[in-house]
Amino acid sequence: xxxxxxxxxxxxxxxxxxxxxxxxxxxxxxxxxxxxxxxxxxxxxxxxxxxxxxxxxxxxxxxxxxxxxxxxxxxxxxxxxxxxxxxxxxxxxxxxxxxxxxxxxxxxxxxxxxxxxxxxxxxxxxxxxxxxxxxxxxxxxxxxxxxxxxxxxxxxxxxxxxxxxxxxxxxxxxxxxxxxxxxxxxxxxxxxxxxxxxxxxxxxxxxxxxxxxxxxxxxxxxxxxxxxxxxxxxxxxxxxxxxxxxxxxxxxxxxxxxxxxxxxxxxxxxxxxxxxxxxxxxxxxxxxxxxxxxxxxxxxxxxxxxxxxxxxxxxxxxxxxxxxxxxxxxxxxxxxxxxxxxxxxxxxxxxxxxxxxxxx
Numbered sequence: 573x574x575x576x577x578x579x580x581x582x583x584x585x586x587x588x589x590x591x592x593x594x595x596x597x598x599x600x601x602x603x604x605x606x607x608x609x610x611x612x613x614x615x616x617x618x619x620x621x622x623x624x625x626x627x628x629x630x631x632x633x634x635x636x637x638x639x640x641x642x643x644x645x646x647x648x649x650x651x652x653x654x655x656x657x658x659x660x661x662x663x664x665x666x667x668x669x670x671x672x673x674x675x676x677x678x679x680x681x682x683x684x685x686x687x688x689x690x691x692x693x694x695x696x697x698x699x700x701x702x703x704x705x706x707x708x709x710x711x712x713x714x715x716x717x718x719x720x721x722x723x724x725x726x727x728x729x730x731x732x733x734x735x736x737x738x739x740x741x742x743x744x745x746x747x748x749x750x751x752x753x754x755x756x757x758x759x760x761x762x763x764x765x766x767x768x769x770x771x772x773x774x775x776x777x778x779x780x781x782x783x784x785x786x787x788x789x790x791x792x793x794x795x796x797x798x799x800x801x802x803x804x805x806x807x808x809x810x811x812x813x814x815x816x817x818x819x820x821x822x823x824x825x826x827x828x829x830x831x832x833x834x835x836x837x838x839x840x841x842x843x844x845x846x847x848x849x850x851x852x853x854x855x856x857x858x859x860x861x862x863x864x865x866x867x868x869x870x871x872x873x874x875x876x877x878x879x880x881x882x883x884x885x886x887x888x889x890x891x892x893x894x895x896x897x898x899x900x901x902x903x904x905x906x907x908x909x910x911x912x913x914x915x916x917x918x919x920x921x922x923x924x925x926x927x928x929x930x931x932x
Contacts, residue, residue: 575605575618579625586632589774591811595629602626620649620658627665631672634814634847639669660689660697664704671708672815679708703739710746711821718747729760735771738764742780749787758787775816778804785831786823794830801827802836809840818848825849829912845912849922869910874928876903881920881929 578601585594605622609615623646630639643666650659667682683705690697706718727744741764748757761784768776781804788797808817818824825845832841869877872893879889890900904916913919923929 573618575601575608575616576621579618579622583625583628586629587775588772589778589807589811591632591813595633598622598625598629615649617649617653617655617658620646620653620655620662622646623649624658624662624665627669631665631669632813632815634672634818634850636669636673640666640673643669656689657693657697660686660693660701663689664701667704667708671711672819676712683708700739703743706743707739707746710743710750711819713750715747715750718743718750722747729756733763733767735767735773738768738773738776742776745780745783749783749790754787754791758784758791761787774807775813778808778813779816779820782817782824782827783820785827786820789827789830790823797827798831798834798836801831805831805837805840809837814844814847818844825912832912869907869928873903873907873910876900877907877919877923877928880904880907880916881923 579598582594582598582601585591585597602622605616605619609619623642627639627642627646630636630642643662646662647659647666650656650662663682663686667679667686670676670679670682683701686701687698687705690701702721706721709715709717722744725740727740729744729748731741733741741760745757745761745764748754748760761780765777765780765784768780781800785797785801785804788794805817807813817828825848828841828845832838875893876889879892884892886897886900886904889895890897893900895903907919908914911919911922913922920929
């Protein structure tokens, strides 16, 4: 009981904006549980829950190998002890890690496993877990399943809702954003933000403040987008949140670049962008694009970039492509802006990391 309660308390701290304290507390609980397991020669059922929570913390910090280890161990312990509900959420934890690593096929298999278990538990469990599946489909740019699901539930931006339905309406916001209905997405997201802030759910609040910035940016309201983003990034930076921000995918990188250029938590923004590129370059997100760019490079800009990577000077590029020197410099400036870099070396390095250039 102590292991379960204390690990649950740590997760509550993570959700209420106290990630560092939660990390400290759950590490102490884990040490205690490991000591008991070593003493008694077996791992207790509660360790399945503890390890699931350990996976959540490691995933939030983007320590995905460790997160996967704890999620897999949670699943094995719950299987051994026959804890169905704990096993269901163990598979969910595993799916979350697999998604973060870009292992979408494995994540889909884990989702199928927890959906089968959810059916055996209750209709409510099935509904809750189905919303997670839709959420991750939307983050991959898949809208067909969400469209059917939303129609079945009768969700509408004009509906009144409470905190218990936050996941459903989060999906509706993502769906509206994905299909380009930004004005409705923005209005609904404002309502959702008020609901989760009133409940003290800081993870959800941070995530939807960032999503709001993405939506406003798509509406060409960049200055307005930065206002709400600044408070979210300050709390996230102070406590060390990572996946809460970058889970939303490619569009986040564009907003983060703009924030960094305006002096809003610049070091933290670049850390998040680097973390995203390190493990999530295959994520699409709500924009439907597959490369982590603020804006796609044109064919001409890509040609210029390839010549830059070969070491060609601006004059040599102008001669080879039959362009004026001014045009080449203009293309180079656009490339730097879209890649969020300052010079040739950084441009080539980043282009290779996100797959625009081969790793040579």
